[in-house]
Amino acid sequence: MESLDTNFPVRHRKISFESKGNKTEIVICSYEDHILVIATQIGAMGTILHARKEEGMSVEPTFSVSVIFGKRDEPMLTATARRLIEHISSIVPSKPLVLSLGLKDHSSETLKEIVATVIENRLWRCLQKDDINFRLLGYEMGPKITKSENLC
Amino acid sequence: METEYDQVLRSVAQVNIADQIGESDDVERDGNGVKVSCFTEVFDDVTIQFQIIRLAKQIYVWVGCNSAKFGSLYAAASTRPSNTVSVTSVLGGTSDNTGSGIARRLVLKTGLNIILACNIPKNNPLLEAKAEKVLIRKLIDLGYTMSKPVRAT
Numbered sequence: 001m002e003s004l005d006t007n008f009p010v011r012h013r014k015i016s017f018e019s020k021g022n023k024t025e026i027v028i029c030s031y032e033d034h035i036l037v038i039a040t041q042i043g044a045m046g047t048i049l050h051a052r053k054e055e056g057m058s059v060e061p062t063f064s065v066s067v068i069f070g071k072r073d074e075p076m077l078t079a080t081a082r083r084l085i086e087h088i089s090s091i092v093p094s095k096p097l098v099l100s101l102g103l104k105d106h107s108s109e110t111l112k113e114i115v116a117t118v119i120e121n122r123l124w125r126c127l128q129k130d131d132i133n134f135r136l137l138g139y140e141m142g143p144k145i146t147k148s149e150n151l152c
Numbered sequence: 153m154e155t156e157y158d159q160v161l162r163s164v165a166q167v168n169i170a171d172q173i174g175e176s177d178d179v180e181r182d183g184n185g186v187k188v189s190c191f192t193e194v195f196d197d198v199t200i201q202f203q204i205i206r207l208a209k210q211i212y213v214w215v216g217c218n219s220a221k222f223g224s225l226y227a228a229a230s231t232r233p234s235n236t237v238s239v240t241s242v243l244g245g246t247s248d249n250t251g252s253g254i255a256r257r258l259v260l261k262t263g264l265n266i267i268l269a270c271n272i273p274k275n276n277p278l279l280e281a282k283a284e285k286v287l288i289r290k291l292i293d294l295g296y297t298m299s300k301p302v303r304a305t
Contacts, residue, residue, distance in 0.1 A: 008190045009220035010203055016185055025186045027205055029214075034222035036269075040186070043208025045267055048225075050243060069227060069242045098222070098243065102207075 015121050019110050022103075026114065030123040035088055038100045039114045046102025047071045049078065051085035053093055061089065077101050080111045084118060092124045160281040164257075164288065189294065193286050200272075200283050206296055210265040215254070215272060215283055223271025228255035230263065242267075250274040254284045261288050263298030 012029040022041045029036040038045060047070030054062045065081045081099045088097055103110065187206040192199060201216040216223070224244030231238045239256040241249060251270030258266045272280055291297055 008192065008203075009201060009216065010190070010214065012188055012190075012203070014186060014188060023185075025207075027186055027188065029203070029205075031214075031216075031222040032220035036222070038186075038205065038207075038212065040207055044210040044265070045207065045212060048242060048267075068225075069240075098225070 011123055013121050013123055015117055017113075017117060019113050020105055020107070022105055022110075024103075024110075024114065026117055026121070028118060028121060028123050033095060034098055035092075035095050035124060036098045036100075037084065037118055038102075039118070040100070040102035041104045042102045044102045045069075045100035047074070047077055047100070049081040049099045049101070050096060051081040051099065052096035053085060053089035061086075063089070074106055076106055076108060076111055080115060083115050087119055087122075088124055091122075095124065157278045157281060160278060160285060164281060164285045189290075191290070193283075195279065195282050198279060200279075200286070202283075202287060202290065204287075204290065204294070204296075206294070210267060211291070211296060212267045212269075213258070213287065214269040215251070215287070217272045217279065217283075219271060221271045223269050224249075224251050226252050226255040226268045226270070227266070228252075228259045228268065229265040230259060250276075250280065254280060254287070257284060258287065258291070262291050262296070264291070264296060 010029055010031055012027060015026045015028075017024055017026075019041075024039065024041050026040075027036075027038040040046065048068050049065060050068045051063060051065040054064050056062055063082055063085050065078050065085065067078065071077065080101065081097060084099060085097045088095060101114075189204045189206075190202065192201050194200070199218055201214075201220070203214040203216075205212040214222070225242040226239055226245070226249075227242050228237060228239035230236065237256050237259045239252050239259075241252060245252070250272055251268055254270060255266050255268040258264065258268065272283060
C-alpha cells in the first residue's frame with residue numbers, strides 16, 4: 001500500500017506479511033536526504049541503525065553502518081543494514097539509510113525475507129533533484145535528465 | 153506584555169485530552185497494524201509537513217519545515233521509577249537540540265513512547281511551539297493518546 005497524496009513531499013509504502021508465524025509490518029519512507037525503513041514484529045521500532053555509503057577514491061564502495069539506538073551485540077542486524085545500503089546506494093548514491101528493526105526473531109531467514117521484501121517494494125527507483133544528469137540504469141544511450149522528474 | 157510565543161505556549165498547555173471521536177480521513181486503516189497519516193499546515197509563509205506512523209507500542213513522527221529533509225532524530229519516553237520523561241538525541245542534533253523539547257513535551261502531554269524526526273531550524277521557538285500544538289492536537293484527534301498524561305517534573 002502506497003501513499004496516495006501526491007502533494008506530500010515524503011512518499012511511503014506499507015507492506016504486511018507473515019514470517020515464521022510472526023506478523024511483520026514494513027514501512028518504507030523516502031525523504032529528500034534519507035531513506036527510512038521500519039520493520040517491526042513487536043509494535044515498536046526496536047533497534048535503529050544508520051548506514052551510508054562513504055565517499056572514497058577506491059573503485060570498490062565502502063559503507064559505514066552503526067547501531068544508533070538499541071541492541072549493539074546483534075551482528076545480523078548490522079549485516080541487514082549493510083545489505084540494504086549496498087542496494088540503495090547502487091541506485092541513489094547520496095541517500096543514507098535509517099533502518100529500524102523491532103523483531104521477535106533475529107534469524108537469518110527472517111532478515112533475508114525482510115531485505116527481499118524491502119528491495120522488492122523499494123521507493124528509490126526514482127531520480128531525485130540532486131541527481132541531475134544521472135543516467136537511468138540500463139539505458140546507456142538514454143537521454144540526460146536535466147530537470148527534476150518523478151519517473152515512478 | 154504577552155508575546156505571540158507566550159500565547160502559543162499557553163494554548164499548547166490548554167490542549168486537553170478528549171475522548172476519541174473517530175479517525176480523520178487521511179489515516180490509512182489496517183486493522184490493528186501500522187497506521188500512517190500525513191498532513192500539512194501553513195503558518196504565515198512557512199509550510200510544516202507532519203507524518204505520524206503509529207505502531208502498537210510506539211509512535212514515530214516526522215516534522216518537516218519547508219523541506220523533506222529527515223532532520224534530527226530523538227527518542228523520548230517515560231522512564232521508571234517515577235514515570236519521568238527521558239529524551240535522547242539519536243541522530244543529528246545541533247547544540248540547542250531543536251526538536252528534543254518537542255519530543256519531551258509530546259510524551260508529557262500524551263503519555264506515548266515517541267520517536268521524533270524534526271528538521272525545524274534552530275532559534276525559532278515560535279515555530280516549534282506552533283508545530284507542537286498542531287501535533288498534540290492531531291495525536292489527540294487520532295485517538296493515539298493515553299488516558300493519563302505523564303506527570304511533569
